[in-house]
Amino acid sequence: MIATDLLVAQNVGFGIISLLMIIGAVRVVTVNNVVHAALWLVIVLSGAAAQYLLLSAEFVAITQVLVYVGAVMVLFLFGTMLTRARIGAESDLNNKNWFLGIPVALLMLGVMSYVIVDGFGSERLIENSGDMQPIPVQVISDDIFGPYLLPFWALSFVLLVAVIGAIVLARKD
Amino acid sequence: MLTTQFLLLGAVLFCIGVYGVLARKNAVMVLMSIELILNSVNINLLAFSVRHDSVDGNTFALYVIAIAAAEVGVGLAMVLLIYRNRRTIALDDLSEMKG
Secondary structure, eight states: OOSGGGSSHHHHHHHHHHHHHHHHHHHHHHOSOHHHHHHHHHHHHHHHHHHHHHTTOHHHHHHIIIIIIIIIHHHHHHHHHHHOSOOSOOSOOBOTTGGGHHHHHHHHHHHHHHHHHHHHTTOBSSSOGGGOOOOOHHHHHHHHTTTTHHHHHHHHHHHHHHHHHHHHHHOOO | OBHHHHHHHHHHHHHHHHHHHHHBOBHHHHHHHHHHHHHHHHHHHHHHHHHTTOSHHHHHHHHHHHHHHHHHHHHHHHHHHHHHHHSOOBGGGOOTTOO
């Protein structure tokens, strides 16, 4: 890791966005208010969309904003408001053994970081990151409707079943 | 940009999500933590997509997003059903199948 190419604009942007994402993610799992947790999750998901843009994946970034920030967050807020009478801080959001999650998560993070740093070290993502071109949607669609058509069909079935299942489960009868 | 930085960001988000799944009692909060985990996987997929100069990672990231949307829909319908029957969504209280 050389100091001169550490401060290119992409790395600075990456640092700021990932800091925001990590703060948001920690708040999602620690805050005492379900609605606030959902709003912190919006920051994490938007930050992820920005990271996808840094990785030159424009179409995935736009889909992320449309599907996650648009649809999934509305679902979460609906779920919160339909299942709870009051909107406000709650003291019993955690299990009584919640502290056991901390060593598990830290151990996992330690092992994964060791493996990642050991395996990839200071390898460049791409030789000259100024050369990264956005991936055209046409290429992605050729990929989806070419070699990955069968997973796409399976995915359509999963979505159909999920829609039917959600209606059947949540219907008042 | 280094490969490691994106993979480490994914690892950090994944571990925060795992902590959330383990520590939270509220079912909606557990679903939110699962969303964190799925997003960290997407960051990894796209990083490897750039690293291998291939478009497959983008395709699979889109599939993961679609699966996550379906999962949240069904999950919240189940949470709603549990709330309607039990007046609570605390996962500790759902212990009928405990041996």
